[in-house]
Amino acid sequence: MKPTPFDRVTGMSLLAIRQWSTCSFCILALLAVISPGSRAQSESASLKTEVQRAMRRATTYFRTNVASHGGYVYHYSIDLSRRWGEGEATTDQIWVQPPGTPTVGLAFLRAWHATGEKMYLDAARETAEALVYGQMKSGGWTNCVDFNPQGNRVARYHIISQR
Secondary structure, three states: OOOOHHHHHHOOOHHHHHHHHHHOOOHHHHHHHOOOOOOOHHHHHHHHHHHHHHHHHHHHHHHHHHOEOOEOOOEEOOOOOOEEEOEEEOOOEEEOOOOOHHHHHHHHHHHHHHHOOHHHHHHHHHHHHHHHHOOEOOOOOOOEEEOOOOOOOOOOEHHHHOO
């Protein structure tokens, strides 16, 4: 397969980046299948503890290192210095379509539902607030929310028009 410009810039294919970015939350699926009534209950409890610890670390990492104003884009360079949605994004831009902000927010909600831990609900609320900020005066959304008032993708956001 011929390398794309994206491959040359990041050193990874788009598929590898997508797999890496969604892998952090694949652990949620593991948590869902671990049941307290299984044969190897002690092994299951140990695995459940490890999965929950990994979920907390991944959530903390996403919230503190990956998020921008509570939102997300599609792809990130390994060192997080570059970000892409439908094209390269600034640090003040998030994307509204999957696999951007809504997908990550839903993963946080699923984690909260599976564990009951408040940190996941807080993380989901942050993503929701980013989407609320980006709602346009007309009631809809564009594909991108730009938090920089002088940004090149700013729209007539509902929240700004109320000020």
